[in-house]
Amino acid sequence: MTEHFRVAIVGSGPGGMSAAGRAAQSKLSHVLLEKTDHLSDTIYKYQKGKLVMATPDILPLRSPMDFKLGIREDILGTWDKQTKELGVNLRYNAEVTKITGRKGAFELTVNGKDKVTAEYVVLAIGLQGNLRKLGVPGENDPRIQYQLDDPDEYAEETIVVVGAGDAAIENAVALAKQNKVIMINRSAEFARCKQGNLDLITKSLEKGVLECMYKSSPTKVEAGPRLKFTLKTADGEAVVECDRVIARLGALAPRAFVESCGIQFPSKDPTALPELSAHYESNVPGLYVIGALAGYPLIKQAMNQGYEVVEFIQGNECEPADEPLLKEKFKGALLDRYGSIPGLLAEMQKTVPVFSGLTTLQLREVLLESNVHTPKGGGEIFHRNDYSNTFYTIFAGEVGIEIDPDHPDEMVRLGPGEFFGEMGLLAGRRRSATVRATQDCVLIETSRREMIKLIKSVPKVRDVVDAAAIERQIRSYIAPNLSKDDMAAVLESAKLRSFKANEVIFNEGDPGDGVFLIRTGSCTVSRRIGGREIVMNYVPAGHYVGEMALVRDMPRAATVKAAIETEAVWLDGAGFRMLMDHLPQLRSQIERRIGAIITQTEDISQRPEAGNLIQFLVQEGGKEAADMLLIDEALCVRCDNCEKACAETHGGISRLDREAGPTYATIHVPTSCRHCEHPHCMADCPPDALHKTKDGEVFIDEQTCIGCGNCERNCPYGVIHMAYDPPKKPGLLSWLLFGFGHGPGEDKIASHASHEGKKRAVKCDMCKDIEGGAACVRSCPTGAAIRVHPEQFFALTTHSPQ
Amino acid sequence: MHESILVYRGFRYLKLSLWMVAIAVVAYIVHQPTVGPPNGGTALGYTLGTIGVLLIVWLAWFGVRKRRYGLGKVKLEDWLSAHVYLGLGLIVVATLHTGFQFGWNVHTLAYSLMIFVIVSGIFGIIVYVRFPRLMTENRRGSTQRDLLAQIAELNAKAREISVTLGDDIHNEVMASADKLALGGGALKQLSGRDRNCPVQHAVKRVGELVLGLPKSDAEKGRTVLSLLARKLELVERVRRDLRYKALMDIWLYVHVPVTFALLASLAAHIVSVFFYW
Incomplete structure (x- = not known):
């Protein structure tokens, strides 16, 4: 018998479940089809006790089901209860294998045999797809698992983990605490994982915590008292006996199934998502797509979509959940002028080229994360040398950029549709110019995180930003007063070039064919002296290299190498010579620079150890640091007053390990934050708890840190650690007279913490809230501890401490 | 950039200390006591004594200041550089205060303890200058x-x-x-x-x-x-x-306790001078 419903909802994740809940609430005949025997399989498979985030925080939830930040078990429990209470018509173990028909008469095949018909179908199957199996004889043995709930459940076993992705690495390392673990990696290295996990597995393998068989793939599994796992390796066949196999091989994307339903994808790109109407309807009328498959991977967004899609199916218009928030942002004259938010957004996409490549939904999301400013004419927006890194777009009005601080009246003016602030964003350096409103303006200020997301995911945004950025960078770093025509000629030859870490930008002796303006990253300049490569200098972003060969008409005098991933604007020789001819100041500035370089080169070639020191500092983080703590061990009396001061000024836990860390000659780089320009720790912080201050300090917001440990894993310098709150210190007298607890400066790593309460990440914040600055440096009695900017490396080598 | 306490800020505190010493010496030579030989009881003697006491208390305060982490705008290196040079200058100021009158009494006890503390401090300067580098070389980059x-x-x-x-x-x-x-x-x-x-x-x-x-x-x-x-x-x-x-730690086990003994005997010296002289 075929059952018939108004709406069939496929998949019981947050989106599908919320849609079914709304349908039940609206007394709409519906069915929710779930292929497993529980709700929301993706979340169900999270590790036990995992904290589930409810981002974006400001987005209101619109769903008959509840959802807020909490642990996996509580959230799933609430949903189970609420689907029952609402009377959701839920079928477990019902895998939809085929969808045919059209609006009003869809036919869904369940488990390959049963049929269900529906007028509308909502596809909410997510992106997880079906887990990939081993694909060898014996793959169905119950001791072969394709997921791992709780790694602590197993002990004293030999476990084979197959795979080389993030899940495999995380599982393998977690299991290795109590078990003997052997990883099976099909390739010769770990190339598909996040940097943090690559470091994790590399360290674990070095320490011998677990083993890994490279270039190996399974051929069969034989059951027995223990599993006999046969592998094909580079050296022939190998057999591993084990108690358990955990295979983490990723999933088969659901795309083939979605396409079989008639839904089209805009491109062959595996990350492409189906194109949808503003009502989430696909190109097949009556067939709707919501959730991760519709491009909305966050739980709250998916739940809101579930609610909305059922309203749309019932013919109800419903304004998006974020509408009131946007109205609040744009309230006043602006909203009145365009009548409604959709009208305003349409106008914005027309005037602002950066936003023109976004879908309406993407634009809404960007605006939610942005601030609207309406400065009056003359007001300052930001100041030269500020360390803020937000991105501004001009919706109305005009701003002026004071490129040359000595001539504040000479401003470059920008009008509606243009943007500014991208240099701080791209280079991670201080603001290169002061910007003020020259008329009353409407400006949209977007966060760095949101902008970087857009630049990475929307090619149009990247192109628009890059094109304008190249011109601005030339203006700001080389030729501020270039006329429009001359600039056009220079831009003609300008090209964006990117270099990997340690890649050579040009070699000593190469013909000098152009100048490189370093726009992000940094590089080292070195020469071969007496058969050895000696580092001469370090060049951070915002400077150019290669001008010497052009001016002197000689081959390259030195080798320039990218210290980290670096992007440079390349200007060809003719273009750059033209610049020098037009701008006598530039020529004399370059002549002066060359003079300084020659002296410096002569100096360093007499003292190769100074070059080695620069090289050492660059390697130890100088290449991306805004600020480094350096200890001169010829002065350091090992009193640890720096650590004590750090702990005493930061809630009892030192963020600095003086003794650990590398040393060259007597210069020691302790384990302490480098305050990177593009901080690795900030790359993957789920609650966005890591921030950069105006002055460039990277700090953790203790209130929002959830203690997930991502930053600790992602930091290449090991300067972040996880800590519990330390016990309260006793009063001075009760410590002095009765020996209660720890006194001033004692127990600076909080070894007596209670291990209760929240564990959170701690790191150096450069004493941003403490008057007088870094306590470690101020508390060093002998002047051994200093903080330096990478620009000072050369000066450091010329200075003798005694 | 790195600067040791001895050369700190172009020898600012050495210069300060030398000025103090020079003024004290000139005053000592110029000053003619109305009665008897130069001693702590003359106008100059009292002045030098007062300066000496203030210096000693201030020098001892270093131990407290060092533990006031994160407070105050002045770097601890300023304090230590001044501590070293003014502490050395104290030898001259205090000796002139005695008028070279020594005996087996509480006054000379205070003086001897002071000299002992300063000498232990000089030992401290020597080890602080010499051993950090040796220690680094010996460790060869390992902890x-x-x-x-x-x-x-x-x-x-x-x-x-x-x-x-x-x-x-x-x-x-x-x-x-x-x-x-x-x-x-x-x-x-x-x-x-x-x-x-x-x-x-x-x-x-x-x-x-x-x-x-x-x-x-x-x-x-x-x-x-x-x-x-x-x-x-x-x-x-x-x-x-x-x-x-x-070696870098041991001298503090002398320097600090003897400082306390010095403060006690100094109190005895002052009290006895004013009440029993």
Whole structure:
């Protein structure tokens, strides 16, 4: 018998479940089809006790089901209860294998045999797809698992983990605490994982915590008292006996199934998502797509979509959940002028080229994360040398950029549709110019995180930003007063070039064919002296290299190498010579620079150890640091007053390990934050708890840190650690007279913490809230501890401490 | 950039101290007491005494200031540089205050304690200038924990190989691990040596015993010997490290307590001068 419903909802994740809940609430005949025997399989498979985030925080939830930040078990429990209470018509173990028909008469095949018909179908199957199996004889043995709930459940076993992705690495390392673990990696290295996990597995393998068989793939599994796992390796066949196999091989994307339903994808790109109407309807009328498959991977967004899609199916218009928030942002004259938010957004996409490549939904999301400013004419927006890194777009009005601080009246003016602030964003350096409103303006200020997301995911945004950025960078770093025509000629030859870490930008002796303006990253300049490569200098972003060969008409005098991933604007020789001819100041500035370089080169070639020191500092983080703590061990009396001061000024836990860390000659780089320009720790912080201050300090917001440990894993310098709150210190007298607890400066790593309460990440914040600055440096009695900017490396080598 | 306390800010505090000393000396030469020889009871004597007391209290305050982490805008290095130079200047100021009158009394006791504290401080300056560099060179980039871990690793390796080389060698290897003591009492740390070092003993004994091994075991024997020799080098390095650290710490165990004794005797000196003179 075929059952018939108004709406069939496929998949019981947050989106599908919320849609079914709304349908039940609206007394709409519906069915929710779930292929497993529980709700929301993706979340169900999270590790036990995992904290589930409810981002974006400001987005209101619109769903008959509840959802807020909490642990996996509580959230799933609430949903189970609420689907029952609402009377959701839920079928477990019902895998939809085929969808045919059209609006009003869809036919869904369940488990390959049963049929269900529906007028509308909502596809909410997510992106997880079906887990990939081993694909060898014996793959169905119950001791072969394709997921791992709780790694602590197993002990004293030999476990084979197959795979080389993030899940495999995380599982393998977690299991290795109590078990003997052997990883099976099909390739010769770990190339598909996040940097943090690559470091994790590399360290674990070095320490011998677990083993890994490279270039190996399974051929069969034989059951027995223990599993006999046969592998094909580079050296022939190998057999591993084990108690358990955990295979983490990723999933088969659901795309083939979605396409079989008639839904089209805009491109062959595996990350492409189906194109949808503003009502989430696909190109097949009556067939709707919501959730991760519709491009909305966050739980709250998916739940809101579930609610909305059922309203749309019932013919109800419903304004998006974020509408009131946007109205609040744009309230006043602006909203009145365009009548409604959709009208305003349409106008914005027309005037602002950066936003023109976004879908309406993407634009809404960007605006939610942005601030609207309406400065009056003359007001300052930001100041030269500020360390803020937000991105501004001009919706109305005009701003002026004071490129040359000595001539504040000479401003470059920008009008509606243009943007500014991208240099701080791209280079991670201080603001290169002061910007003020020259008329009353409407400006949209977007966060760095949101902008970087857009630049990475929307090619149009990247192109628009890059094109304008190249011109601005030339203006700001080389030729501020270039006329429009001359600039056009220079831009003609300008090209964006990117270099990997340690890649050579040009070699000593190469013909000098152009100048490189370093726009992000940094590089080292070195020469071969007496058969050895000696580092001469370090060049951070915002400077150019290669001008010497052009001016002197000689081959390259030195080798320039990218210290980290670096992007440079390349200007060809003719273009750059033209610049020098037009701008006598530039020529004399370059002549002066060359003079300084020659002296410096002569100096360093007499003292190769100074070059080695620069090289050492660059390697130890100088290449991306805004600020480094350096200890001169010829002065350091090992009193640890720096650590004590750090702990005493930061809630009892030192963020600095003086003794650990590398040393060259007597210069020691302790384990302490480098305050990177593009901080690795900030790359993957789920609650966005890591921030950069105006002055460039990277700090953790203790209130929002959830203690997930991502930053600790992602930091290449090991300067972040996880800590519990330390016990309260006793009063001075009760410590002095009765020996209660720890006194001033004692127990600076909080070894007596209670291990209760929240564990959170701690790191150096450069004493941003403490008057007088870094306590470690101020508390060093002998002047051994200093903080330096990478620009000072050369000066450091010329200075003798005694 | 890096600057040691001695050259700090272009010798700012040395200059200050020299000025203080110069003024005191000139005043001492110029001043003619109305009664008797120069002493602490004259107008100049009282002035110098007051300066001396204030200096001593201020110098002692360094111990408190050092523990006030994160407070105050002045760097601790400023304080220490001033502490060193003004402390040295105090010798002159206080000596002139005495008018070179010494005796077996509480006044001279205070003076002697002060000199003792300053001399221990001079020792401190010397070790602070000399040992940090030696310590770094001795460590060769490793931390103490690294060195100990390397020793433990060599222990395990040597034990594993020596199992098959007969009881004599094996026992030496075991003893070189079990009886090894690093650190210990103050004198032992300061000496940086262990007369009965089991590792040294083992290297010597195993060196002899290896000669008696059958040919098939000779290679293994040599490996054990080289492991022990490497361990001996590490052990000596750790002892040197501990010795430097001990020398850098030990003088404070004199400097600080004697300062308290000085403050007490100074109080006695002042009280007795004003009430019983």
